[in-house]
Amino acid sequence: MHAGEFRQDAVPALESKYYTPANMSSTTFSAFGSVAARASAARTTNAAPPAAASVGRCIRSFDVGACSRQSGRKSACDENVLATQGNLASTYNELGRFEEALQMKRDVYTGYLKLHGADHRHTLTSANNYASSLLSLQHFAEVKSRLRRTVPVARRALGESDYIALTLRWTYTRALYMDPGATLDDLREAVTTLEDVVPTARRVLGSAHPTIIWIERSLREARAALRARETPP
Secondary structure, three states: OOOOOOOOOHHHHHHHHHOOHHHOOHHHHHHHHHHHHHHHHHOOOOOHHHHHHHHHHHHHHOOHHHHHHHHOOHHHHHHHHHHHHHHHHHHHHHOOOHHHHHHHHHHHHHHHHHHHOOOOHHHHHHHHHHHHHHHHOOOHHHHHHHHHHHHHHHHHHHOOOOHHHHHHHHHHHHHHHHOOOOOHHHHHHHHHHHHHHHHHHHHHHOOOOHHHHHHHHHHHHHHHHHHHHHOOO
16 A cells, blocks of 8 residues: 555454454554545545544554553553544544544644643644644634744744744734734734744745745735724725
């Protein structure tokens, strides 16, 4: 099976061979996560549901204690669980099951926070994924509240030019200007922040990178929203 390719028979084949808590190793658990990721990448509704259901059962039955006894490292097993949950959350997103994806992304973020602390790259990446799901469901206030605390941590721990630090700031600005209740100060902060992010992101990523294209689009939208608010009726 090649990257991005999903075979529907891959899930039952894995289940029939491995799907028991007694022999569910961390490597096998990761294989289920790979199946979910491929189903998500395939973007096919006939492929993703069996993957999501099977990986969901896998997560519920996976015995972290047994895995840690086999590998001698509980943290490695926890990492596999969190990575697989992240893949499953992406599959739920593709299926339009946004509330389930949100709950799972929250669990992944909480898991990495407990495992590595607030300033670890995995924690900050999962924080951005969680915030993005909140944003897609228009939970603007919660996104702003969370990222006001998280963005400074990312900038300090990863650096101003780091991709995750930049995308966290971008996610924060979208919560500012997309909120129907945005104040004039919110819109000004969004524009000012994006005007700072865009040159750095362009230098780091290159002008043709998909992310910089989206960030520049956000800057145009934020400027338009600010102009509309500042222009007298």
